[in-house]
Amino acid sequence: MWTLFHKFGSPKWFFGIAGRLMPWLLALGLGLLVAGLVWGLAFAPKDYLQGNSYRIIFIHVPSAFLAQSVYLMMAVAAVVTLVWRMKLADLFVQAVAPVGAVLTFLALFTGAVWGKPTWGTWWIWDARLTSMLILLFLYFGAIVLGSAISDEKASARAVAVLILVGVVNIPIIKYSVEWWNTLHQPATFKLTEKPSMPPEMWVPLLLSVLGLYLWFGWLACYRMQTEILRRERRTRWVRELVRAEGH
Amino acid sequence: MTEPLLQAVDLQCERDNRILFQGLGVSIAPGSITRVEGPNGAGKTTLLRILAGLNDSYTGDIRWLGAPRHHQLEQFLRNLLYIGHRPGIKPLLTPLENLRALTAVRRPLADATLRQALDGTGLHGYHDVPCRQLSAGQQRRVALARLLISDEPLWILDEAFTALDSHGVEGLEQLLVQHAEQGGAVLVTTHHHLDLPGMIRLRLGRGGHNDDQ
């Protein structure tokens, strides 16, 4: 059983599977994303309160969503790294941490752009934005620690510990930031809470969320493949692969 | 043939994409003195740290008294005395305080016994001077005083003879032989010329039984 586990965990095996999966992920992901965004940005009805400015949620919500789930995925991979020392898990963390950080930044940026017409200011210390900002800090920590440790294995395991500590903290951070928010400002800004969103709005939103997830899957595979080639450049299978590509 | 205390089977260690050793077998029996040899960078210290349980980036099996080491880690650690490059002597504390702190977590001993051990390594008159005022050789002797009062059968000593004068070297050699005679086991690395009767040599690096490809 162990040998099987190791076989399926081997970078070489993953490289092949990812190669077969990637065209589908990319095509489906981009298709859904474009469909969702075009629908949402151009055809969905105007919001009766916010007018056209609300349309940024078609970017903001998917990226915020994904930014949080990427951290959770990294936490799962961190457990695998620490318990089974599977190389793939570590490759995954390394490949997606910057992607997660960029998505978090995107969510913050679109949140700020959205805030300008909605609240009349670029930045507001709203509970969600603040939580996202702290999430960005957590991503920075994982990336910085990973690059500070030169040994691959030690780096992977240290980052895994940090991510797990972070993931235990995320609910606590969210809870305390929400509490802090109610303490400092009366809950008047509740525009993000849309009790009833018509299907013309949430269907494109759903499409873009799905699209972004699939596209993320493609990007993760792509980045992992690149890293596999770099790490395994001295092995025979990579050399043969390069030779075959050369012809 | 007695059962080995510590045994490593098919040990492999890779560091920065370079294989330090692979397929390495180590067996440390009671009454043996083993010297790990090899050029700089061959992985001597790494091997010692792996066997002591400080470094866990290896593949292979390590057994203590015939059973996997990680199943009985505390028992293993209780029976191991490891002195590394950095011997664990706090410069702000005196030799006596250092020795007390190091033994208190394993087997508390009376101060008189500790003082005797310090005397035994030639530190008479220096018991209560902060270690940072001592020479490198003297600091090394503080760490080595642990050997005189050790009840651990397995000694792993990295660069054991560093900074010792010829007198100290002689004393330590004698101590190792004595420990082996009493059924203990010793694993050492040293750049010093060491040739004890019955000493086993374990050679790492090029020319040994492992290569890079």
Add this chain to the structure above:
Amino acid sequence: MTSNAPRAVLADHNVSVGRAMWAVVRRDLRSSFRQRQDLLNPLLFFFMVVTLFPLGVSPEVSFLQQAGTGILWVAALLSTLLSLDHLYRHDFDDGTLEQMVLQPHPLFLLVLAKSLAHWLLTGLPLVILAPVLGIMLHLEGNSIAVLCLTLLIGTPVLSLIGAIGAALTLGLRAGGVLLSLLIIPLYIPVLIFGTGTVAAATEGAAVEGYLALMAAFLVLALTLAPFAGAAALRISLSNS
């Protein structure tokens, strides 16, 4: 000896884990008291950072009363961060840390002992100094009392979480700054509840619930952080 082949005599005496932990705490306290400057530095830093706010923002009583709690908490947090770099560094450099990992006791309990020693040497003095600074910032008596209580519960959490970061950044160049980057986000909940509780007390609200919540943070940190710290320590030592 019965056979001609030598037999090893195994060590049979075992020290209780409590004594081992106490030995760790005692050694840390003792070597810190030999180097008193290291003890004093975080306190001086705490004092100076607090002084910057009346000078840099405003000495008005109304401002200081409102911001005082936050200033004290942030300053306490920063000076804890500053001192964390030392938590394992000396032990790492002189090999004491290797010996600690090789003790025949569960490592997480020794990490707990190290965190306790760190708190006794930095957290507790901060709590003791806080009332003086509270008075200088014109905080009311009741607020100061609650502030000290929150610091008393909160600073051990800072030491416990900080020990994870200190272990992760062990032996790295730029360890100090890196440590802060890793740890500050994790300190945010403690900061929020520490200052929030005092704010509630100032407004006359009941604070028992908040204090209980902070105590829950402490219990959580006590139970989880030492394990993470021990794992981090093994990883860092393994790589050295």
